Amino acid sequence: MNTLFPIYVKLDKIQVLLVGAGPIGLEKLQAILKNSPEANVHIVAEKVCLEVEILVNKHNRTHLSKRSFKESDLDKVDLVLVASNNRWLNAHIQYLCRTKHILLNVADKPSLCDFYLGSVVQKGNLKIGISTNGKSPTIAKRLKEFLDQLIPEEIDETLALMGQLRDSIQGDFHEKVKRLNEHTKNILENQLSARAKSDSLYDS
Numbered sequence: 645m646n647t648l649f650p651i652y653v654k655l656d657k658i659q660v661l662l663v664g665a666g667p668i669g670l671e672k673l674q675a676i677l678k679n680s681p682e683a684n685v686h687i688v689a690e691k692v693c694l695e696v697e698i699l700v701n702k703h704n705r706t707h708l709s710k711r712s713f714k715e716s717d718l719d720k721v722d723l724v725l726v727a728s729n730n731r732w733l734n735a736h737i738q739y740l741c742r743t744k745h746i747l748l749n750v751a752d753k754p755s756l757c758d759f760y761l762g763s764v765v766q767k768g769n770l771k772i773g774i775s776t777n778g779k780s781p782t783i784a785k786r787l788k789e790f791l792d793q794l795i796p797e798e799i800d801e802t803l804a805l806m807g808q809l810r811d812s813i814q815g816d817f818h819e820k821v822k823r824l825n826e827h828t829k830n831i832l833e834n835q836l837s838a839r840a841k842s843d844s845l846y847d848s
């Protein structure tokens with residue numbers, strides 16, 4: 645059983661610290677900014693790869709300190725990601741975060757993590773996070789690719805229309821929920837079968 649609790653966090657409202665800016669630090673920064681371009685991210689690293697510098701220059705709410713980590717980097721920080729090659733540093737930051745009640749992810753080190761990053765399927769407003777409970781990130785990636793192919797792009801239009809419909813329905817909450825449920829009963833089946841039809845036309 646996977647007992648992890650999934651949440652979707654507003655990174656523009658909190659402060660993130662990323663320690664390490666090698667290839668794995670870059671992957672974490674890309675994951676953050678792809679989902680949340682307005683995220684507030686402070687990156688601290690002794691050595692910084694060029695791609696990280698480029699990303700930082702493109703996002704005005706990210707900034708970079710090219711130096712060693714120090715304890716005060718955790719001041720006013722809500723969430724920490726570590727992508728360092730230094731076991732002592734990883735353990736030290738874990739100790740500090742635990743003491744300060746700050747949530748921590750150490751890339752590829754499940755035993756040091758309070759939370760894991762998920763694999764993410766995104767279609768406009770729809771976002772699906774996938775976790776394999778740390779058993780197989782590769783399967784998470786494959787599932788992401790599968791769902792990305794399966795779910796039609798039109799789902800975003802549907803979400804926009806449903807948003808309008810939701811605002812326009814009068815009545816009490818239970819009545820609203822009932823009408824929204826009736827309206828959406830067959831919506832995915834319809835979109836998937838329309839998609840299957842157009843795929844088979846395309847194939848033949």
Ligand SMILES: C[C@@]1(CC(=O)O)C2=NC(=C\c3[nH]c(c(CCC(=O)O)c3CC(=O)O)Cc3[nH]c(c(CC(=O)O)c3CCC(=O)O)/C=C3\N/C(=C\2)[C@@H](CCC(=O)O)[C@]3(C)CC(=O)O)/[C@H]1CCC(=O)O
Pocket residue numbers: 671672675749750751752753754757759760761762763764774775776777778779780781782783784785788
């Ligand atoms: C989802 C994703 C998000 C992200 O990182 O952005 C992610 N890993 C991704 C890819 C990936 N990572 C690794 C491979 C190589 C093949 C393989 O090992 O399978 C691939 C596949 C590839 O790159 O093709 C190596 C690896 N990863 C971990 C370990 C340590 C261990 O398992 O003990 C090792 C071995 C390191 C070593 O050998 O030294 C651990 C974690 N990786 C997690 C997340 C967390 C669990 C998520 C879950 O529950 O599924 C967790 C626990 C902690 C964390 O890092 O948050 C991202 C999907 C990318 C996408 O969506 O395209």
Ligand SMILES: NC(=O)c1ccc[n+]([C@@H]2O[C@H](COP(=O)([O-])OP(=O)(O)OC[C@H]3O[C@@H](n4cnc5c(N)ncnc54)[C@H](O)[C@@H]3O)[C@@H](O)[C@H]2O)c1
Pocket residue numbers: 663664665666667668669688689690691692693711712713727728729730733751752
């Ligand atoms: N590269 C991979 O393919 C890969 C795959 C799986 C796991 N990992 C693991 O992920 C971690 C990071 O990998 P990487 O390839 O990005 O490593 P890397 O050596 O390229 O980068 C490490 C980063 O940590 C920074 N750092 C180290 N000590 C620091 C300190 N005291 N203060 C501030 N910054 C400090 C370095 O300056 C650098 O920016 C390693 O533990 C590695 O074993 C890497």
